[in-house]
Amino acid sequence: MENPDAAHLRKVEVCLSPALFPVYYSNKNCVVVVIDVFRATSAIVTAFDNGIKEIIPVSSIEEAKEYKEKGYFVGAERKGEIIEGFDFGNSPFSYMQDQLKGQTVVLTTTNGTKALNRAKAADRVIVGSFLNLTAVINYLREQKKDVLLLCAGWRDRFNMEDTLFAGAVVEGLIEDPLFGNLADSATASMHLYQVAKDDLNEYLKNTSHRRRLARLNLEKDIAYCLQRDISSNVPELVGNALTVK
Numbered sequence: 401m402e403n404p405d406a407a408h409l410r411k412v413e414v415c416l417s418p419a420l421f422p423v424y425y426s427n428k429n430c431v432v433v434v435i436d437v438f439r440a441t442s443a444i445v446t447a448f449d450n451g452i453k454e455i456i457p458v459s460s461i462e463e464a465k466e467y468k469e470k471g472y473f474v475g476a477e478r479k480g481e482i483i484e485g486f487d488f489g490n491s492p493f494s495y496m497q498d499q500l501k502g503q504t505v506v507l508t509t510t511n512g513t514k515a516l517n518r519a520k521a522a523d524r525v526i527v528g529s530f531l532n533l534t535a536v537i538n539y540l541r542e543q544k545k546d547v548l549l550l551c552a553g554w555r556d557r558f559n560m561e562d563t564l565f566a567g568a569v570v571e572g573l574i575e576d577p578l579f580g581n582l583a584d585s586a587t588a589s590m591h592l593y594q595v596a597k598d599d600l601n602e603y604l605k606n607t608s609h610r611r612r613l614a615r616l617n618l619e620k621d622i623a624y625c626l627q628r629d630i631s632s633n634v635p636e637l638v639g640n641a642l643t644v645k
């Protein structure tokens with residue numbers, strides 16, 4: 401493909417924490433990719449792979465309780481653990497159950513669902529994880545819009561795993577010269593991914609979230625979430641619910 405006119409190049413930016421969400425992307429003709437690799441967005445992608453109809457992300461435990469009282473299946477997690485009284489937390493393995501096929505599920509998590517709600521103001525909001533990496537890149541290349549990769553991070557702070565995924569998407573996007581307007585955050589994330597990509601598991605061994613989940617005996621979840629391209633689903637926020645086409 402020929403190099404497009406510089407004036408028409410698409411912007412690609414990485415937002416390293418929901419607290420830094422740039423106003424520029426609110427109500428704008430762009431795609432926001434919400435990223436919470438450990439574990440919310442990996443669980444969401446897995447849920448759709450298992451035939452769940454839709455997921456309603458909510459920020460607070462109170463909202464989740466209201467849905468629970470109405471009879472919905474509700475996943476609720478804080479600090480890596482299932483909140484008492486709910487059906488499950490945010491382990492991808494919880495979303496592989498047959499009883500969830502065709503169902504609406506409500507989800508609240510420490511970081512991921514908050515980032516999703518923060519992104520709502522944008523024109524299009526999709527969900528990314530290593531599980532659907534190439535599907536996300538292909539979606540963005542088809543849309544040809546500006547791209548914001550929003551890392552859920554941890555409690556409004558930077559984390560490594562979400563930034564690495566953002567870097568992987570940037571690396572995939574720049575094969576198309578249209579995506580030639582990279583913010584410094586996009587270039588830095590891509591360079592980080594290029595250092596880590598041959599052994600993500602090893603590179604992430606001494607990171608904060610990894611230590612937190614390892615303490616909770618969630619190594620199996622980590623190994624699952626670091627698989628690349630096992631899903632072709634790209635969940636998209638339509639109204640207040642995530643669905644797939």
Ligand SMILES: O=C(O)[C@H](CS(=O)(=O)O)OP(=O)(O)O
Pocket residue numbers: 436438439440441477478479480481490509510511512513552553554609612
């Ligand atoms: O369980 C997770 O994966 C995390 C919990 S923690 O607060 O980072 O320990 O939640 P998430 O919202 O999926 O980042």
Ligand SMILES: [Mg+2]
Pocket residue numbers: 436437438439440511512552553609
């Ligand atoms: Mg996380």
